Amino acid sequence: MYAVWTDRLHEGMILLYAASILLYFLDFLHRNRKANKAAFRFLSVVWALQTVIFILYMAHTRRFPVLTLSEGLYFYAWALLTLSLALNRLLRVDFTVFFTNVIGFFIMTVHAFAPEKVSQGAGRMVSELLLMHITMTLIAYVLFSLSFVFSVLYLLQYKWLKEKKWSHRIWRLNDLAKLERLSKWMNAIAVPVLLLGLILGLWWAYLRLPAIHWLDPKIVGSFVVLLVYSFLLYGGERRHMFGKTLAYWNMAAFLIILINFFLITGLSDFHLYY
Template identity: 60%
Template structure:
């Protein structure tokens, strides 16, 4: 019975997620509050069903689901929805959910085509330290994703203001200062979490592996990602980078997140749980 539920539940989640995304898009172009409310409740249902699936998965496997790309994508999507719903409750910025929905739905759609099996060698290397390392890395990616969303919103708002398109949409996007500050806040959260994740990952490698492969693309890519976001964060603090330039650099940095998560992980000989 549990096996049947675990097979069908992600399919149901994807369908509801698709309807939620379509309704948010309709609200975005038509300013339809009814569609917005229905989309919000559908997204809440998606979060509940995803949470149920995660608990069922943990019950079945006896571990936290971040060992494979299949599991990592699902957890990544869950983190995005959780953060977006929390932010919506705090700052009441409606379009945050729309853009985060687009990203989260894309992650879920990719997840549907990824094989779910766990590599045999990966099973032998399971440890609590490893799970904490991978979980923190995905959480940091979630923070960077939300920062990316707010940068997109910043550029969109900037364009509307510059073109003097004084429509209802411009007031729902939020003011530029708030968008920039929230984007910066998520970067400030993501950088230390990613740093701690890399430290834990290296500690795990020193304990479990005879030789740490420093030349591995995943290790190199993760440190490059940390350095780039660290530089963006530093320039923002020093006021050397702000406004539209900061948003553009932030979007470019997020592209490296996607490359590191999807492409580099596949080329890695060290991170076998993402093969």
């Protein structure tokens, strides 16, 4: 019965997600406030369904569900949607929800085909330290995703201003300085969160996996992500990089995250996401 109900909720959520993105795209092309409001309502329903499924699954498994690739992707999509809706209400940056949830919809689609089985030995190795490591790392990735979206919006606004395309879009986006600042803020929060998450993960591995190979591709890849974003954060604060250059580098850094999450993870000898 649990599986049937969650499957039905999941199917309805995917349909509403797709409808919401299509309506946001319509608003993006032709300023349509009715489409924008309908899209926001659909997305709010998606968030409610995601939250219900998340709570039901947590009650069913009696643990915080982030141990498999499928669970991790679901938590990532839920957290991304939650933060995008909150930022939309607080900051009023148009198109943020649209671009952010294109990523979210992609992640939910991948989630539908991701393996659900917990890796061998994971059940007996679960601890609060491990759950904190995974959760903090995923939250950092969500923040990096939002930073990526603000960089995309920055480049779009820069292009429209340079070409003097005085359409409705240019007036609905904030000024370039604010978009750059928001992107840097997301990175400034995400970098220490990721650092703490990696430290917890290393400590857990040291305690529970004494034979671990410390040059495992997943460990190396995660610290490459941390170093790249730390470099961007330092360069942005020192004004060695700014504006369009910083936006392009920030987008390239997000590509490294995707490679680390979807490709390098499969090369790991110990990581729980297979």
